[in-house]
Amino acid sequence: GLTAFAKSQTISPIPKVIEKNGRHALLVDGKPFLMLGGQAHNSSAWPGMMPQVWQAMDAMHANTLEVPLYWEQIEPQQGKFDFSVVDTLLKQARAHKVRLVLLWFATWKNGSNHYMPAWMKAQSAKYPNIEGKGGKVIDSPSPHAEATLEADTRAFATVMRYLKKADPQHTVIMVQVENEPGAWDTVRDYSPLAQKLFDGAVPPQLLKPQVLKALNRPTDATGNWQKVFGNRAEEYFHAWSVAYYIGKVAAAGKAEYGLPLYVNAALRDPLTDPMPPSYESGGPTDNVIPIWxxxxxxxxxxxxxxxxxxxxxxxxxxxxxxxxxxxxFVPEASLAPHMSRYMYDVIARGGIGFSPFGIDSNLPDGKKAETVERLAPFGQEYKVFAPMMRELAAWGFDGKIKAVVEREDNAAQTMDLGAWQAKVTFGSKWNGNDVTLNATPSGKAMVVKLSENEFVVIGSLCHITFKPLGANEGKVWQYLKVEEGRYENGVFKALRILNGDETDWGGPRIGQTPVVLKISLVVR
Ligand code: N0T
Structure with missing residues (x-):
C-alpha cells in the first residue's frame, strides 16, 4: 500500500479555469478538460428520477451531468440543512464515472423566486419581489433585499462547505450560481427603495475608464445612472443590482471552497440590439458582460x-x-438535432464545454428507446469526442483547431491552416459530381493542425479537400496518407487507410456518422 504521504500526493488539485493568450481551459485533475455535458430537466434531481437521468447520460456518452440543487430541498427549515441528495448525486456520478456541475436554484430561477424555501415564500414582506412600473406585480425577487441576500449567502456557503468535505476527489467540477437571473416583464425594480438607488450615483466600479469604454460611454462620465448611461440606464441599473447580489453569494461560497463558478444568461437577439423588457433584463446578456x-x-x-x-x-x-x-461555456442548448454541430465551433474556440438541456425523459415512466433516439444526434458526437476529450481540450486551449459549421445557404467554407487551405462542402450521397444537399443544415468539420502537413479531421455530412498555400501555392499535391480511426489513451489507432474511391474524386467524404481522420499531405 501507499504511505500516507504518497496518498496525499495523489489527491487531485481543485478544478480551475485558466487563461493563456485570450484562450481558456478548465483544468480537472490538473489537465484541460472538455465537458461533454447533458443537463437534467428542472424537476429530475430526486433519487426516484435519477435512474432515467443516468440512462440518458449513458446513452449519450456524456462525461458531465449538469443537475440542479434546490434551495427549497436542502434548507426545508431555516438553518436546517439536508444534504442527502448531494451524497446520492456524488455516489451515483462516481459509479458512472461522470463529473457533476451543480446548478444552485436559489434566489433566481428563470428570473423568479420559485425555488426559495416555503418558509421564505410565506414571508413576502421580508423576502420581497421587485415592483414594475406603476406598481405592476412582477414575479421576480428583489436584489435589494438584505434578508434574502443574507439567507442565500448563508445557504450557498453551507453548500460549498459541505462539498469541500464530501468531495475531495472533485466529482463536482463547477457550480452554477442561480439560474438565468434577472427579471421578465420589467426592465428594473421601481419600488421606492430601488428608485432612490437609481437616482443616486453610479458605483465607482462602473466609472473606471476601461468599464465605461467597454460600455461605449465617455471615459470621464460621472453622476447618476440616467446621466451616465442614458437610454440603457434602467437596464444597466438592474444588471448591476442582480450581479452585485450574486457576486456576494458567489464570494461567500468561494471563500469556503474555491470551485469555478458561473452564471447563465437567457439571451437577447445578438444581431439587432433590442431593448428590454423584450428579453429578460438584468442577467448577463451580451451587452452587459462588462457590468457583470x-x-x-x-x-x-x-x-x-x-x-x-x-x-x-x-x-x-x-x-x-x-x-x-x-x-x-454553453451550459444549455436546445436538444434539437441541428444544434449539435455548434459544438465544433465551441471546441475550436477553446471552449470548456457544451450541454443540451433536458436529456432525461422527464416522465416517471419514460421509455428508454425514446430517450436514446432523442439523444442520438449528440450521442454520436460524444461517442467520437469522449475518448479524445483531453486531446480536444488541450488542442483548443493551444489554438490548434479550426472548425466550420454548415449555414442555411449550404455554402462551402474554407479554413486557412498555414501551408494549406481546407475546403469543406456540405452534403451527402455523393454520386460522381452530384451531391445531395443536407435537407436541414447539419454538416460540420473541425481540423486540428498537428504539424505543418499533418491534420486530424473530425466531421460529418461533408466533404473535405485541400490545396497548398504560401510557398507551395499552385503546386501539385497528393495525400501522403489518410487514416480513419479513433483516439485511445492519447494515441491515434487506425481502423483502416482510406484510399481509392474513398479519397479520389476530390477527397474524403464523410456521411451521417462522425469519423476521425488523420490526414497527411505532400507536394510533388
Ligand atoms: C431554460 C430552460 C429551463 C422569447 C427552459 C430558457 C432552464 C432554463 N430557460 O426549458 O427552464 O432551467 O435555464 C429560457 C428561454 C427563453 C426564450 C424566450 C424567447
Missing part, C-alpha cells in the same frame, strides 16, 4: 443558454461570449 465582470468578480464565467434559431445568430452569440476575460 465589474460587479461580480467571484464569478469566473458568464455563459449563454442557446435557444435561439439560425446559424448567424447562434454563431454570433458564441463569438460574443468567447472573450479574453470570459471562457466560452
Amino acid at each position: 465582470k465589474a460587479a461580480a468578480p467571484a464569478i469566473d464565467v458568464l455563459s449563454p443558454d442557446i435557444y435561439l434559431q439560425g446559424s448567424e445568430r447562434i454563431m454570433k452569440v458564441i463569438e460574443l461570449y468567447d472573450r479574453a476575460d470570459n471562457a466560452l
